[in-house]
Amino acid sequence: MRFVSITPNERPEIKSGRANNQVDYAAIEQEALSRIEGAGDPEALEGLRVEFLGKQGSISGLLKTLGKMTPEERQQTGPKIHGLREMVTGALASRKTALEAAALELRLASETIDLSLPAPDVPTGSVHPVSQVMDELAEIFADLGFAVASGPEIEDDWHNFTALNMPESHPARAMHDTFYFPDDAPNGGRMLLRTHTSPVQVRTMLAQGAPLRIIAPGRVYRSDSDATHTPMFHQVEGLVIDRDIHLGHLKWTLETFLKAFFEREDIVLRLRPSYFPFTEPSVEVDVGFAVEKGRRVLGGSGDDPGHAWMEMLGSGMVNRRVLEMSGLDPDEWQGFAFGVGVDRLAMLKYGMDDLRPFFDGDLRWLRHYGFSSFDQPTLSGGVGARA
Numbered sequence: 107m108r109f110v111s112i113t114p115n116e117r118p119e120i121k122s123g124r125a126n127n128q129v130d131y132a133a134i135e136q137e138a139l140s141r142i143e144g145a146g147d148p149e150a151l152e153g154l155r156v157e158f159l160g161k162q163g164s165i166s167g168l169l170k171t172l173g174k175m176t177p178e179e180r181q182q183t184g185p186k187i188h189g190l191r192e193m194v195t196g197a198l199a200s201r202k203t204a205l206e207a208a209a210l211e212l213r214l215a216s217e218t219i220d221l222s223l224p225a226p227d228v229p230t231g232s233v234h235p236v237s238q239v240m241d242e243l244a245e246i247f248a249d250l251g252f253a254v255a256s257g258p259e260i261e262d263d264w265h266n267f268t269a270l271n272m273p274e275s276h277p278a279r280a281m282h283d284t285f286y287f288p289d290d291a292p293n294g295g296r297m298l299l300r301t302h303t304s305p306v307q308v309r310t311m312l313a314q315g316a317p318l319r320i321i322a323p324g325r326v327y328r329s330d331s332d333a334t335h336t337p338m339f340h341q342v343e344g345l346v347i348d349r350d351i352h353l354g355h356l357k358w359t360l361e362t363f364l365k366a367f368f369e370r371e372d373i374v375l376r377l378r379p380s381y382f383p384f385t386e387p388s389v390e391v392d393v394g395f396a397v398e399k400g401r402r403v404l405g406g407s408g409d410d411p412g413h414a415w416m417e418m419l420g421s422g423m424v425n426r427r428v429l430e431m432s433g434l435d436p437d438e439w440q441g442f443a444f445g446v447g448v449d450r451l452a453m454l455k456y457g458m459d460d461l462r463p464f465f466d467g468d469l470r471w472l473r474h475y476g477f478s479s480f481d482q483p484t485l486s487g488g489v490g491a492r493a
């Protein structure tokens with residue numbers, strides 16, 4: 107006597123291998139196929155799949171009976187049961203495809219897309235002219251072998267003044283309208299908002315030694331406000347330290363930079379003797395310009411008819427005392443430095459006449475003067491590439 111387990115789904119006639127011979131597989135198939143064909147939605151179809159092919163499914167139950175059959179019975183019945191399973195599996199799949207296609211048809215019929223409608227406006231930001239100009243500066247100076255350096259905006263008195271040859275009583279300090287912090291720093295040096303990017307010179311020389319070729323763009327602060335002055339503005343500092351550096355290197359570098367930046371070959375510089383505590387000799391660099399349609403346009407010598415000179419930037423050979431305080435031997439190393447207002451460069455190149463809106467955050471101004479963020483931050487991206 108053989109015992110067979112009976113699952114709830116098994117029909118009485120398929121409880122034993124012998125009884126299988128009497129199972130009407132064709133009838134089962136007929137019924138299964140017609141029920142599958144009649145399934146009206148994916149859920150009903152899934153219900154049928156479980157009913158027939160699930161772990162406890164009726165066809166799965168039939169498959170289990172194969173194990174209890176004699177080899178002869180199995181040879182005869184096996185193909186029928188496997189064939190039944192294949193038929194049902196195939197029917198389930200094709201009904202599924204048909205139902206999905208019908209659902210898609212229905213969706214396409216009910217949802218219409220009007221491709222002629224304008225796309226909704228996606229708000230996009232723009233690159234601020236100051237960022238654009240800083241990127242342009244980095245690009246130009248990178249081509250000349252300069253790295254970008256940076257320093258803190260909250261600076262100490264020593265780096266901002268003393269190390270730049272402006273000791274405590276130096277009259278040049280008064281010209282800087284400095285924002286001081288109320289408390290003395292622990293080391294006795296007063297903290298302040300840096301008034302220029304020049305302290306980055308000292309910090310970089312102390313940290314990296316010589317030779318050096320850097321620019322240091324960044325924010326600076328002075329207690330000053332009118333159409334061309336804001337309490338916060340931007341400068342870029344330049345510093346080259348090497349052996350045998352002289353004023354000729356300075357002039358060539360500035361000329362190359364200004365021609366590349368303003369994209370004009372006819373930029374003419376005038377070096378005028380000046381005074382800065384941190385350079386000796388010091389030069390003020392003027393650039394020739396003319397007024398066209400009420401706008402200042404750079405180019406030509408300031409001595410040409412209809413032209414004049416415009417003060418552009420301060421520079422000079424780094425003062426020996428600054429080199430010494432920055433840890434370098436001035437008999438071995440020389441260098442030049444310069445400092446330019448970034449906002450001023452932007453105003454001149456892109457034609458703004460008031461500095462204050464630069465920092466007002468007025469979207470109309472930003473949309474007008476901003477640059478497309480999709481352009482590369484290269485010089486070419488800056489030409490006529492307004493957003």
Ligand code: DAH
Pocket residue numbers: 301302303304343344382384385419420421422443444445446
């Ligand atoms: N630090 C100066 C200022 O803020 C600008 C300047 C002048 C920087 C001459 C320099 C320089 O490096 O050599 O007004």
